[in-house]
Amino acid sequence: MTKIIFYLFALILVFAASRVITVRNPVHAALFLVLAFFSSAAVWLLLHAEFLAIALVLVYVGAVMVLFLFVVMMLDINIARTREGFTRYLPVGSFVGVLILVEMVLVVGAWKTDESATLSTVTAPNTESLGNLLYTVYLYPFEIAAAILLVAMVAAIALTMRTKRQTKAQRPEQQVRVRREDRVRLVNMPAEPRD
Amino acid sequence: MDTTFTFAMADLGVLAPEILLLTMASLILVIDVYLPERMREFTFQLSQSTLIGAALLVFATYPTQSEVVMSGMYVNDAMGAVLKLFISLIVFMSFIYARSYLRARDLYKGEFFVLGLFATLGMFVMVSAHNLLMVYLGLELLSLSLYAMVAMHRDSANATEAAMKYFVLGALASGMLLYGMSILYGLTNSLDLSEILTAMQADSEQKMVMVFALVFIVIGLAFKLGAVPFHMWIPDVYQGAPTPVTLFISSAPKLAAFAIVMRLLVDGMAPLQDSWSGMLIILSVLSMIIGNVVAIAQTNLKRMLAYSTISHVGFLLLGVLTGTQSGYAASMFYTIVYTLMSMGGFAVILLLSRAGFEAEELDDLKGLYDRNSWYAAIMAILMLSMAGVPPMLGFWAKWAVLNQIVSAGLLWLAIVAVVFSVVGAFYYLRVLKLMYFDKPEDNTPIEAPLDMRLALSANGLAILALGLLPTPLMTLCFSVMGLS
Numbered sequence: 001m002t003k004i005i006f007y008l009f010a011l012i013l014v015f016a017a018s019r020v021i022t023v024r025n026p027v028h029a030a031l032f033l034v035l036a037f038f039s040s041a042a043v044w045l046l047l048h049a050e051f052l053a054i055a056l057v058l059v060y061v062g063a064v065m066v067l068f069l070f071v072v073m074m075l076d077i078n079i080a081r082t083r084e085g086f087t088r089y090l091p092v093g094s095f096v097g098v099l100i101l102v103e104m105v106l107v108v109g110a111w112k113t114d115e116s117a118t119l120s121t122v123t124a125p126n127t128e129s130l131g132n133l134l135y136t137v138y139l140y141p142f143e144i145a146a147a148i149l150l151v152a153m154v155a156a157i158a159l160t161m162r163t164k165r166q167t168k169a170q171r172p173e174q175q176v177r178v179r180r181e182d183r184v185r186l187v188n189m190p191a192e193p194r195d
Numbered sequence: 196m197d198t199t200f201t202f203a204m205a206d207l208g209v210l211a212p213e214i215l216l217l218t219m220a221s222l223i224l225v226i227d228v229y230l231p232e233r234m235r236e237f238t239f240q241l242s243q244s245t246l247i248g249a250a251l252l253v254f255a256t257y258p259t260q261s262e263v264v265m266s267g268m269y270v271n272d273a274m275g276a277v278l279k280l281f282i283s284l285i286v287f288m289s290f291i292y293a294r295s296y297l298r299a300r301d302l303y304k305g306e307f308f309v310l311g312l313f314a315t316l317g318m319f320v321m322v323s324a325h326n327l328l329m330v331y332l333g334l335e336l337l338s339l340s341l342y343a344m345v346a347m348h349r350d351s352a353n354a355t356e357a358a359m360k361y362f363v364l365g366a367l368a369s370g371m372l373l374y375g376m377s378i379l380y381g382l383t384n385s386l387d388l389s390e391i392l393t394a395m396q397a398d399s400e401q402k403m404v405m406v407f408a409l410v411f412i413v414i415g416l417a418f419k420l421g422a423v424p425f426h427m428w429i430p431d432v433y434q435g436a437p438t439p440v441t442l443f444i445s446s447a448p449k450l451a452a453f454a455i456v457m458r459l460l461v462d463g464m465a466p467l468q469d470s471w472s473g474m475l476i477i478l479s480v481l482s483m484i485i486g487n488v489v490a491i492a493q494t495n496l497k498r499m500l501a502y503s504t505i506s507h508v509g510f511l512l513l514g515v516l517t518g519t520q521s522g523y524a525a526s527m528f529y530t531i532v533y534t535l536m537s538m539g540g541f542a543v544i545l546l547l548s549r550a551g552f553e554a555e556e557l558d559d560l561k562g563l564y565d566r567n568s569w570y571a572a573i574m575a576i577l578m579l580s581m582a583g584v585p586p587m588l589g590f591w592a593k594w595a596v597l598n599q600i601v602s603a604g605l606l607w608l609a610i611v612a613v614v615f616s617v618v619g620a621f622y623y624l625r626v627l628k629l630m631y632f633d634k635p636e637d638n639t640p641i642e643a644p645l646d647m648r649l650a651l652s653a654n655g656l657a658i659l660a661l662g663l664l665p666t667p668l669m670t671l672c673f674s675v676m677g678l679s
Contacts, residue, residue, distance in 0.1 A: 137266040140210070144320055144332045147217055148339060151313045154224065155343030158306040 227305030293439030357435025372415025433501035482509025562635025573655030
């Protein structure tokens with residue numbers, strides 16, 4: 001049963017991932033990426049890595065991809081222009097691609113699976129063990145990391161927020177008290193001869 | 196890493212200074228939002244009392260012997276405690292100096308103090324780090340706060356440019372450091388500094404790869420310290436940042452940088468001492484040469500002090516590279532002395548600046564003696580001390596370091612150091628000449644609030660007084676390194 005589910009999600013994953021780079025519409029590509037994330041999250045769930053799966057869905061699907069979609073929809077990307085350099089960059093691109101492929105084959109080929117670390121040894125749910133570590137042994141770095149995020153937030157606000165002087169607001173009480181003299185000015189001008 | 200965790204209240208007691216800083220910084224952040232503009236003083240007072248409180252707590256938890264708590268993340272030792280006391284003192288002083296300058300430029304905001312306190316927390320974390328993770332997190336907390344502080348003067352193009360340069364080069368340095376750390380982790384299978392040390396002592400076959408990791412770590416540290424050839428950011432950032440921020444960057448973080456040099460190279464990688472000594476010799480000699488020679492050509496006072504910082508960094512590395520406890524003590528003494536002098540130097544620039552006027556050119560010091568003889572005297576003390584003229588404190592710092600270098604058998608290095616200190620003396624003495632023998636071009640009276648005048652006078656007099664009686668501070672530095 002697990003095998004069937006695995007192959008189902010793996011197929012969807014491969015399909016979605018290949019669609020990401022083949023569809024013409026960037027919005028569709030982003031949506032296929034979301035699908036790819038979902039299916040890989042499902043594969044992770046099968047591996048008992050439920051924390052990783054949840055984090056992937058929450059962080060990537062929930063936040064990063066939504067942001068990405070915003071960007072894609074807001075920017076008007078000219079697809080024709082981005083395709084122009086395809087043949088020109090093909091030699092370099094394929095060289096880098098082949099290089100990465102060879103490296104990956106070498107690394108994965110040399111991989112020795114550690115028999116002692118199979119799935120059967122996993123007892124506690126990994127969210128629980130992760131939480132246990134994070135709030136005990138790694139408590140101190142965890143708190144400092146939180147402080148770093150706070151500093152990043154303070155810095156971002158301090159550097160971008162413009163107060164009073166820059167913000168424009170309406171004042172209805174002054175708007176209703178406006179008089180004719182404030183808006184209209186009658187100017188006497190000498191008549192100009194028509195030519 | 197011990198994975199069995201026992202939660203002890205005693206552990207938290209040791210962490211009290213950091214806990215206080217974090218709590219108060221967050222609290223001040225919230226309080227400051229609700230304060231009206233005229234109550235900004237309250238933020239300042241709260242920040243200052245936090246620093247005093249942190250210093251008192253450091254004093255209260257002063258360790259009788261080195262202890263490692265929080266599952267090996269945090270080490271509380273005498274060196275860390277003394278450095279933390281000086282960090283609190285220097286941040287305290289720099290807040291006092293910063294106040295009138297910030298107020299005159301509409302920069303007097305709560306964020307300056309909040310970010311300053313977070314930077315202080317970052318320094319504390321770095322000082323007592325006993326794990327690569329903590330070294331990195333502390334460094335990032337400090338650097339992020341500093342980037343934001345440099346950029347705080349948003350309407351100034353110089354400050355923005357400086358912040359950008361600082362940010363990009365700082366990120367590069369962090370990347371280097373992280374790269375070295377990850378190689379080290381791959382080799383030793385641990386982030387804990389004492390476990391890395393044991394793994395290194397046990398395994399001498401992988402020395403080549405370990406030196407590879409070491410190179411990246413030393414480059415990262417050199418970037419953060421500002422040693423040549425990784426010094427490019429220092430002059431631009433020092434010149435571009437608002438002067439109170441320059442004062443802040445140039446002083447306390449150097450103490451923290453010294454601490455992580457000690458933690459990483461000595462606590463973690465002592466078996467590779469012969470390798471890192473060589474690297475530090477190159478950094479140190481280049482820093483002394485470039486720093487002192489290029490400073491001569493500067494007309495901007497902040498830039499000149501930036502190059503002077505580079506040369507001082509070269510000097511403080513001299514003590515570390517000897518690889519002896521007394522050498523480390525001499526370096527620590529040098530670092531503390533340097534921060535006191537650098538703080539004073541930038542404080543004089545702050546004193547001479549006023550609304551709409553930055554006294555950052557050397558010519559702005561012209562005739563300072565005629566305008567105000569007392570501040571001219573203070574500046575003279577600071578400059579003579581930086582040049583290393585006896586009986587100022589700076590002389591004893593140079594003496595202590597050179598002494599260690601000579602007894603480590605590196606006589607040529609000591610000669611290079613002395614020769615370039617003499618070259619450096621030129622531009623320090625030029626400041627004296629400008630102050631005492633030139634006519635003032637600008638006769639605006641020098642005005643400053645009482646606390647700033649008191650702080651600056653105390654700073655200058657301390658350099659003189661500690662120079663006349665250098666023994667207590669020097670003994671302190673030697674005793675925290677386990678020497679009597």
